[in-house]
Amino acid sequence: MTRADMRRLLIDWLDDHYHFGDAESKIGSDDASFLDKGVLDSLGFVALVVYLEDTFRVTIDRRSLNRENFDSVDKILAYLEARTGAVP
């Protein structure tokens, strides 16, 4: 799976569950903070973790399970790439 594929899946999930077509405009840029932009609240973060584990077949260890690691598109994709060996 390429980085672009992962990004598409992520944006689609955000659209389906939180922003209903407005996810891209809400996020702004891939390095923007989800917390600062109000993209995901704490419940959304937990749901995101479950989604990422189930969809990309990774296990997010407790050490990594904090918002700072998943607070932007870039950070999420970097984490997934490191865990799945995905092609950038």
Add this chain to the structure above:
Amino acid sequence: MSLVGLEFAFFFPVVFLVHWLGPRRAAWQNAVLLLASVAFYATWNLKLLGVLAAATAVSFGAGVLLSVLGAGEQDPVRAAVGQRKRKAVLVASIVAELGLLGVFKYAGFFAESFNALLGALGMPDALPVLRLVLPLGISYTTLIQVGYLLEVYWGRAPACRDPLAYSVFVGFFPQLIAGPIVRARTMLTQYLVPRHLAPAGMAAGAGTFLLGFVMKAFVADWLSPRVVDPVFADPASFGAGALWIALFGYATQLFCDFAGYSLMAIGTGRMFGLELPENFRYPFLSKSLAEFWRRWHISLNTWLFDYLFAPLTTGRSWFRGRAGAGFLVVFLVSGLWHGATWTFVLWGLAHGVALAGHHAYDEWYKRRCRADRRYVAWRKATPYLLASWFVTQAFFVLTLIPFRAPSIGAAADFAKGLLGLGGVEGLGQRFGLQAAACVLFFVGFHLLEIGPGPAWKARFLALPVPVRGVFYGLVLAFLLVYVPVGASTFIYAQF
């Protein structure tokens, strides 16, 4: 001693001067704060200081062990053994910390409840009912230490090797009675470096302290004996109008008491160059229950979220992905944390069920949004937002009945009374200048956060310094005239 008592006016200047006039070294500053915290604790109960000291020693030692066991081990077999040992240390230390809390706070409740169950079955009491004096702040210090142990175990925070810094991290006197519950990653690091007294920090600290003092010592302490306590003590003697006023009064009192004390703690911390975490963020502006619990007692609810809800709903157990079930568990725990009585359990259950219900509604609404984008716009429309706000606040206020009532029966009587007849007889004569000031403050405090409020705040802060100084002087004069004389105990200090 409490931050709002006259004794603090003697205590604080001494600690402040010794702290800042001494060497600008973390060890000195931590030693002063630790000594001050010991003295602060001792004014409540010197004999139980040993309990806090022992608990702190256990968690400190466990933290060091967790960082040493299996560290840097390359051999996979040895690494696995190290990991098993780490887990054992974690479990043992958390069991010890929670066990201490359990014995002091819950043993009597569980024994009493078990005996009552046996009694209902016609059997005699089986368990002795222990009623131990609760060590000050044990509910808070236990969570601080358990959170620290989990963070170290998970590798999210390094273990602290400085017992002085660690002891102040656990027992810093402003947070001792009623939090905020601090975290290793944001708080412990501050104690490892020397602090500096900056003008901005001092100004922010003093201002925050003053705001908290107005909330706690004026608003909360005025409402409590005049409006809330008399009605809740004997609701049958008051009309429905008085009961409603007392209920709203209690919501205001609870908020101002707790948020006020938190602000005083934060302000005190700032005057020592320390930044304690925010604990309240205008919860009465919340438009959903989930939002409410992100704004009320933030340090407790983020703790429960990070260390209970998140691991539960992202783990491999049945709870994975089941947020509703997660809410039930978290709020049952929250209810019990607040107090070892069935009224608190009922309160927690009510909020757990409501959050689970709201989550289900949310999921249903999102399905509608996917099918029809108009639902997205409706949710952002003013009528929907107002209705959400009203339902959220009404639910919170109504669930304060079991929270405040001494028993489930008394809660039921109070609730029945709300639907009855009668006006505000018995309370009417209490409403004068001070009541008006309380209401004005409460409303104004929230208005400053919405609409043109932030602009007004900015304009005030842009006023010339002497003008602001005169304002603060008038506030102090008002407080000296109207702040009730005499001791008052924090609602949240009993937890």
Add this chain to the structure above:
Amino acid sequence: MSAGGRSWGPVLLTILCALATLAAVDAALHLVAPPKPLLEIDQAMDQYAAGDPAVLALGSSHARSFIAMDKALSQRTDGARRIQAVPVEWGKYTPYAWVLKHRILPILTERNASGALVRPSLRHVLLVTEWWDSTALDPGTGSITMALPARAWQWGDFFADLGENGLTPYNQNFLQRIWREWWSVSTLVQDRGYENITKGLREAVRGKDLEAERASYDNRLKGWQSMVEEGAGHLFDPAQKQSLEEMVGTLQGLGLDVTIVLYPRMPGTLSAKAKETTLRQFSDRMQAFTRDHRLRFVDMTFTNPLTDDDFEVDFDHVKPEGNRRLAEWALDGDLAFLAGKGATGGAQ
């Protein structure tokens, strides 16, 4: 709130302006509710240490009436005989005994290098009392929270109690007293608990509410009368009686002449029942006590020159003019011996 930025100037200026405003408000409120400084134990002990009185008047706040009597006695004796009033706020014999032992005796028995008493003039001790003093310290709640010897304590006493009991409402009173002493010039601080400022401001804006005042007076009177009547069932608590006997024993052991003085009561506040029960019983029992212990007994409960107008709004204390008349009347009568006529003994 206000950010101090990088400089201390604005912060300090803000604090200065706030304090200046507070001082200005305080000064303005002085016109509405001027603080009335009252003699407390510390000042009394300072006065005692600086002087050499012939008479000590030990009692509750009622002992402050003997400040006027001191002036009158001094005039009558050209300054030869002085009275030192020692008021132990809130009364009761156990607190008096504590004050006697820990504050008075060290001064009373102080000797110079040659072994002579530094203050040899003391001849008489007046124990100024009323029925309330003989009732238990604890009002039945299991805790003592009123002003008591915390008012007479020094820092060492406070820290000793703090170490033993932690901070309690009882020893917090000491800090409240110290705070009031440090800010004795401040109306805002002195008025806390009395609400004269709010009352004065209300009256300044709306005028006196005579109806409300009357209703409040009647209410308070009812409460006062009940309290006095109920006192009959609580007289001479064993612990208080023991303290009284210890005090008398100590003072007589020093060769001093002891007089029990029953303080005047406001006539209009005494119901027939109170007169016949509480006050009569207390007077009779105290008279018997003084007989048994060979003490003087002066009962001013009903026999005194005072009328209702001579008493303060609290029904309990006497106004300055009343104190002056009481002093002249007493020194002309039952307390004439204080001037040196018929006096005996002295501290040894």
